[in-house]
Amino acid sequence: MANEIFDRETLLDLTVNMIPLFIIAFFMVAFAVFPLFGRGDLLAMAVQYGLLLVPFVALAVLTYLSGKAIAGDEKRSTVFLQGQATVDEPTELHEYESQAEAAAVDDDSPAELESSDGETTQNDDETTRN
Incomplete structure (x- = not known):
């Protein structure tokens, strides 16, 4: 079996960032099919796609790095059962x-x-x- 970067729990944590990525990707496709400013104004299209592409790339990089941090922290530090981190003598x-x-x-x-x-x-x- 292939070595997985993220396990199921980490992917569930990262869905908070994946949903906005899908929304931004939807609008990039929608604006490519139905241009708001017509096909002639290249400056307006460049600004429009720049305002979508820059946050998309930044959020994708942030999501990947946070996923690596979450997965790495689970391997290096003590992981408690849900709700037991603040209990006296918790079970790891x-x-x-x-x-x-x-x-x-x-x-x-x-x-x-x-x-x-x-x-x-x-x-x-x-x-x-x-």
Whole structure:
């Protein structure tokens, strides 16, 4: 699998900046199809597109850099579960994930599992009872 720059959570954080980018791109296309000042006045068209293109490029660069900062900060610093950053003795995200993985491993231990029809089966296939 390819190495992703931004994970799902970072992309959700960046949608705040992506929406204005789509709006500016829409108006650039709309003004190309339906010119406001006609096709003859090049100075007016240059100013019009300059006023759209400069903020578009600046916002795109800002969005990329902020996404890199968010993704890098999540890898370097402590990440807490939502709402627990100000709580006394909060659980860190990696601790929570390791506890969940340990619980999943414990669930797969060779203990007796009960199937849906009431049959008790041992996980290591030694015996089956009805």
